Amino acid sequence: xxxxxxxxxxxxxxxxxxxxxxxxxxxxxxxxxxxxxxxxxxxxxxxxxxxxxxxxxxxxxxxxxxxxxxxxxxxxxxxxxxxxxxxxxxxxxxxxxxxxxxxxxxxxxxxxxxxxxxxxxxxxxxxxxxxxxxxxxxxxxxxxxxxxxxxxxxxxxxxxxxxxxxxxxxxxxxxxxxxxxxxxxxxxxxxxxxxxxxxxxxxxxxxxxxxxxxxxxxxxxxxxxxxxxxxxxxxxxxxxxxxxxxxxxxxxxxxxxxxxxxxxxxxxxxxxxxxxxxxxxxxxxxxxxxxxxxxxxxxxxxxxxxxxx
Amino acid sequence: xxxxxxxxxxxxxxxxxxxxxxxxxxxxxxxxxxxxxxxxxxxxxxxxxxxxxxxxxxxxxxxxxxxxxxxxxxxxxxxxxxxxxxxxxxxxxxxxxxxxxxxxxxxxxxxxxxxxxxxxxxxxxxxxxxxxxxxxxxxxxxxxxxxxxxxxxxxxxxxxxxxxxxxxxxxxxxxxxxxxxxxxxxxxxxxxxxxxxxxxxxxxxxxxxxxxxxxxxxxxxxxxxxxxxxxxxxxxxxxxxxxxxxxxxxxxxxxxxxxxxxxxxxxxxxxxxxxxxxxxxxxxxxxxxxxxxxxxxxxxxxxxxxxxx
Numbered sequence: 001x002x003x004x005x006x007x008x009x010x011x012x013x014x015x016x017x018x019x020x021x022x023x024x025x026x027x028x029x030x031x032x033x034x035x036x037x038x039x040x041x042x043x044x045x046x047x048x049x050x051x052x053x054x055x056x057x058x059x060x061x062x063x064x065x066x067x068x069x070x071x072x073x074x075x076x077x078x079x080x081x082x083x084x085x086x087x088x089x090x091x092x093x094x095x096x097x098x099x100x101x102x103x104x105x106x107x108x109x110x111x112x113x114x115x116x117x118x119x120x121x122x123x124x125x126x127x128x129x130x131x132x133x134x135x136x137x138x139x140x141x142x143x144x145x146x147x148x149x150x151x152x153x154x155x156x157x158x159x160x161x162x163x164x165x166x167x168x169x170x171x172x173x174x175x176x177x178x179x180x181x182x183x184x185x186x187x188x189x190x191x192x193x194x195x196x197x198x199x200x201x202x203x204x205x206x207x208x209x210x211x212x213x214x215x216x217x218x219x220x221x222x223x224x225x226x227x228x229x230x231x232x233x234x235x236x237x238x239x240x241x242x243x244x245x246x247x248x249x250x251x252x253x254x255x256x257x258x259x260x261x262x263x264x265x266x267x268x269x270x271x272x273x274x275x276x277x278x279x280x281x282x283x284x285x286x287x288x289x290x291x292x293x294x295x296x297x298x299x300x301x302x303x304x305x306x307x308x309x
Numbered sequence: 310x311x312x313x314x315x316x317x318x319x320x321x322x323x324x325x326x327x328x329x330x331x332x333x334x335x336x337x338x339x340x341x342x343x344x345x346x347x348x349x350x351x352x353x354x355x356x357x358x359x360x361x362x363x364x365x366x367x368x369x370x371x372x373x374x375x376x377x378x379x380x381x382x383x384x385x386x387x388x389x390x391x392x393x394x395x396x397x398x399x400x401x402x403x404x405x406x407x408x409x410x411x412x413x414x415x416x417x418x419x420x421x422x423x424x425x426x427x428x429x430x431x432x433x434x435x436x437x438x439x440x441x442x443x444x445x446x447x448x449x450x451x452x453x454x455x456x457x458x459x460x461x462x463x464x465x466x467x468x469x470x471x472x473x474x475x476x477x478x479x480x481x482x483x484x485x486x487x488x489x490x491x492x493x494x495x496x497x498x499x500x501x502x503x504x505x506x507x508x509x510x511x512x513x514x515x516x517x518x519x520x521x522x523x524x525x526x527x528x529x530x531x532x533x534x535x536x537x538x539x540x541x542x543x544x545x546x547x548x549x550x551x552x553x554x555x556x557x558x559x560x561x562x563x564x565x566x567x568x569x570x571x572x573x574x575x576x577x578x579x580x581x582x583x584x585x586x587x588x589x590x591x592x593x594x595x596x597x598x599x600x601x602x603x604x605x606x607x608x609x610x611x612x613x614x615x616x617x618x
Binding site for chain 1: 371412414415443446460462463464488489490498500512513514515516517518520521522533534537538539540541590591593596597598599600602603604605606608609611
């Protein structure tokens with residue numbers, strides 16, 4: 001069984017009264033982005049190594065439903081110091097028992113140690129975590145992404161996709177982009193204070209002002225709805241005011257530690273189908289669309305991810 | 310009592326381990342966008358007429374908490390045909406008893422008549438609704454907005470703010486922008502099929518491909534969290550599969566019909582403070598930020614809204 005996971009490429013049929021941005025067309029209709037993805041040959045799909053996946057199980061919801069979030073870790077050359085720390089935190093089972101502590105609407109959902117700021121009560125971190133320098137926010141400019149989003153934007157002279165990820169850049173450096181679903185490292189005021197013990201995910205309009213100011217270490221590829229649909233916190237910046245509001249994290253494991261985990265694949269951003277998909281995202285002209293935009297924001301071209309049994 | 314409503318300008322103090330995009334600074338820190346908004350003189354705040362507000366009360370949540378959503382209707386010259394229909398639907402109490410029927414992650418939350426597509430079961434529409442031509446998706450180009458977001462973007466040669474709203478444009482026309490929280494008119498395949506009886510709100514990355522393809526008629530200015538935090542639908546395109554999943558809408562009234570409603574104000578987008586706020590959104594350099602972006606997306610400059618008692 002195969003299932004396209006991204007909500008934006010999930011739909012399978014047209015329904016009346018909806019802006020059917022991703023609906024598959026009737027036979028005679030022009031191609032939609034979803035249609036292009038559905039027809040992409042197997043060779044264009046790339047398997048994500050289970051050892052690069054974080055499997056985060058939240059406590060069951062009020063109705064008793066399990067809540068699993070799958071996060072793909074960022075590959076080199078970006079943020080590898082933090083990614084290394086995260087692997088150590090998982091190995092030490094440090095994340096087990098922490099909680100989602102903050103949900104700010106149209107900004108971020110954040111999880112970590114609720115007592116992390118309380119001397120004496122903070123959960124001790126495992127040995128061997130490395131402080132990571134600010135320089136790891138970016139990588140050398142070589143390998144700037146092939147542009148896939150109509151050129152630069154307000155935040156960077158160039159942006160596009162490389163090895164399955166949205167990347168921005170200039171002549172000096174490249175850096176990952178804060179798109180919806182991207183996972184980053186919470187930190188204190190100093191740029192090198194983030195260890196990876198506190199993480200957040202973008203749940204709204206891309207907060208690109210965070211690019212190069214905070215480390216991005218991955219993205220949610222399954223179960224985003226378990227985080228994005230959580231009640232918003234009513235404290236400052238969306239922090240939950242009470243312990244009862246927090247959502248316990250039962251465990252975080254690497255994908256290769258989880259028996260029976262499905263396989264996950266992304267559509268190669270260097271493939272012909274991805275190029276056609278991105279172009280169609282920029283130029284919708286099908287049964288529903290009457291005015292193609294002629295362009296598209298890099299964060300409005302979600303990299304297609306699918307589950308393979 | 311005064312309260313800044315937008316989550317992005319809600320925070321009042323710094324907390325460790327967070328990307329504090331909108332946190333107010335300690336006394337010695339450089340100004341933040343939230344700080345600029347907090348210091349804006351009273352004369353720069355514009356009252357929103359209660360007669361331009363939709364007050365939508367959802368059924369109470371599982372814990373018995375009331376859920377009120379406040380929507381500001383779009384002013385002329387945009388979408389006035391649909392806005393007129395919406396006023397007639399409110400006057401006829403047509404929205405009372407319909408429901409939220411769709412929540413698609415990172416796209417839209419939609420409400421309407423669950424039986425709207427079922428001949429014989431569809432709730433009859435009031436007399437006098439006017440079919441609105443596609444031409445009302447845009448307005449003549451005169452009065453193109455003063456640019457407030459670093460020029461054009463992938464979707465339009467120009468964009469910015471006009472009379473409190475995010476607006477895009479070219480030399481021929483202007484049109485409102487699908488930013489987070491903007492409310493639009495669901496329609497069928499034909500461009501003139503949307504009556505205003507089916508509405509949606511953007512709950513993720515701005516789906517700008519819908520600009521000029523669907524009518525925008527307003528924006529949520531309070532209570533967005535009651536829609537954005539709803540469980541995502543598991544049907545095609547996020548539609549709820551069962552009637553039990555739908556969220557009943559108890560009533561929709563115009564603001565001037567609701568006793569004791571607080572006043573709502575927006576920061577004039579033609580004001581000095583708004584210009585300074587937008588510039589600071591594009592150039593964050595305070596205790597937390599080390600690398601200003603130098604630009605900002607028009608949908609990442611939420612127009613500050615506040616409640617005044």
